[in-house]
Amino acid sequence: MAEASRVLQTTLIPSFHPQHRSPIFQSLPLISAETQFSAQSPQKWLTDSGLPPQKMALKKVEVGERGLVALKNIRKGEKLLFVPPSLFITADSEWTCGEAGKVLKQNGVPDLPFLATYLISEASSLESSRWSNYISALPRQPYLLLCWTREELDRYLEASQIRQRAIERVTNVVGTYNDLRLRIFSKYPALFPEEVFNIETFKWSFGILFSRLVRLPSLGGKFALVPWADMLNHSCEVDAFLDYDKSSQGVVFSIDVSYEPGEQVFISYGKKSNGELLLSYGFVPREGTNPRDSVELSLSISKSDKCYKEKLEALRKHGLSASQCYPIQVTGWPLELMAYAYLAVSPPSMSGQFEEMAAAASNKSTTKKDLRYSEIEEEALQFILDSCEVCISKYNKFLQASGSMDLDVTSPKQLNRRLFLKQLAVDLSTSERRILFRAQYTLRRRLRDMRRGELRALTIFNGFRKFFK
Numbered sequence: 001m002a003e004a005s006r007v008l009q010t011t012l013i014p015s016f017h018p019q020h021r022s023p024i025f026q027s028l029p030l031i032s033a034e035t036q037f038s039a040q041s042p043q044k045w046l047t048d049s050g051l052p053p054q055k056m057a058l059k060k061v062e063v064g065e066r067g068l069v070a071l072k073n074i075r076k077g078e079k080l081l082f083v084p085p086s087l088f089i090t091a092d093s094e095w096t097c098g099e100a101g102k103v104l105k106q107n108g109v110p111d112l113p114f115l116a117t118y119l120i121s122e123a124s125s126l127e128s129s130r131w132s133n134y135i136s137a138l139p140r141q142p143y144l145l146l147c148w149t150r151e152e153l154d155r156y157l158e159a160s161q162i163r164q165r166a167i168e169r170v171t172n173v174v175g176t177y178n179d180l181r182l183r184i185f186s187k188y189p190a191l192f193p194e195e196v197f198n199i200e201t202f203k204w205s206f207g208i209l210f211s212r213l214v215r216l217p218s219l220g221g222k223f224a225l226v227p228w229a230d231m232l233n234h235s236c237e238v239d240a241f242l243d244y245d246k247s248s249q250g251v252v253f254s255i256d257v258s259y260e261p262g263e264q265v266f267i268s269y270g271k272k273s274n275g276e277l278l279l280s281y282g283f284v285p286r287e288g289t290n291p292r293d294s295v296e297l298s299l300s301i302s303k304s305d306k307c308y309k310e311k312l313e314a315l316r317k318h319g320l321s322a323s324q325c326y327p328i329q330v331t332g333w334p335l336e337l338m339a340y341a342y343l344a345v346s347p348p349s350m351s352g353q354f355e356e357m358a359a360a361a362s363n364k365s366t367t368k369k370d371l372r373y374s375e376i377e378e379e380a381l382q383f384i385l386d387s388c389e390v391c392i393s394k395y396n397k398f399l400q401a402s403g404s405m406d407l408d409v410t411s412p413k414q415l416n417r418r419l420f421l422k423q424l425a426v427d428l429s430t431s432e433r434r435i436l437f438r439a440q441y442t443l444r445r446r447l448r449d450m451r452r453g454e455l456r457a458l459t460i461f462n463g464f465r466k467f468f469k
Contacts, residue, residue, distance in 0.1 A: 002304075013275045031397055042134060043058060045133035046228050050113050055071055057069055068264070071263055073260060074199065079257075080254075082230050082245075082291070083227070083247065083250050087228070089119075089224060090112050090222065091223075095121060097191065100117075100188075103191060109180070115213070115223070115225075116206050119205040119209070120201045120204075140204070145170075147170055147204075148166065148172060156404070157428070159433055162276070169210075173206045212225055218243050224251075232266065234285075236289050237289075238255075238256055239267075239268050253267055273292060274427075275294075277290075284427040285431075287434060296326070297328050298328065298387065299341065299383075301343070307348050307354070313395065314358035318359050324340055330434075333439065336363050339361040339371050340361040341383045341384050342356075344383055346376055352374070356371070388443065392433060392436050392437065392440065393438070405418075
């Protein structure tokens, strides 16, 4: 369910296999490109399992490698899919190894790690699993950031704030696995052997969940894997989303554009930035095509600030720290960012306003956000501009160095993987830098106009002084 980057070519990027593969991957041979795109086995299984006749077929596509393509004219507003609940994979699905599922439920394992363990268990059950046809069609090596190594994250995403979010996600998954291993797996080794249930397979299963799991609002926000529906790729130009339709008793979506035969049908994965799409789905839209794109700008209060302790205390009261990130879009930045900038540059004489500024800098507070301190506005804007230019210099450094990266790699498989990941990082860095360039231009223009106005006022004032002399 992930659109591939525009640079992905099946001839350039063969199937990548980790150097040390778990038996789960050895027991599940990767489907070749030809088998994937003829895709009769999974589709036949879906039809035999209750999927009604479709107006779309799974085919090779330009955007996403595989996708659902219209077989006939589809009008705007039509509902498609109608995947029945019998094809959902949820926390209530039946386990091939029932005893393993019973142990997890007895230990109160939350839905997400429960489903991750379920996927691994069913994958290891091979043909005896009801889901074997579906699982065999899943990618063995998703390209979302959870599946990048720490070295790859540091090497290719040093300039982007999405790197830190990826590290936090990896840390959370590793922590979840370690908790399950200590509390459950080590106590039931016959049900959860380490050669099957290990950190490698957990990263794989969590990667599948992050990129394919859907939330169904009409079922109380229930999470589910929905085979067939997860073959739909994302487009920034549509707003259609998956949900459960009670009247037809299946997962559907209402298209918001019309499609002709042969055209790929899209849904929206949500109002996400390019960085968020790379984080969870492993692709970056073409530069300038995502109207919801943003870049996280990092701002910090200097420790040399005379009021550092007082400002930090005010920030902490509202759940903030001395360093904060705020999203910037081509169209502007949030009021919270301006409030933080006011706080960062405010002098000791404004200590009475520190609390007000810190509250407005938090997106969790309901206080007034649209603050205006004309006496320090120029300094605040210059502070934001300086922060933008620091970030821009980091992107420039990476993009200039990217051409000479990986020239020492000799392994074809490793080189192909690195070339692909590097191109994803270049695409992301280019799109994020573009937003920062726009912010830089806007800030420079505002500061220029402010300073021209001050100069004009000073000239008039001096003229009056000379006149009265």
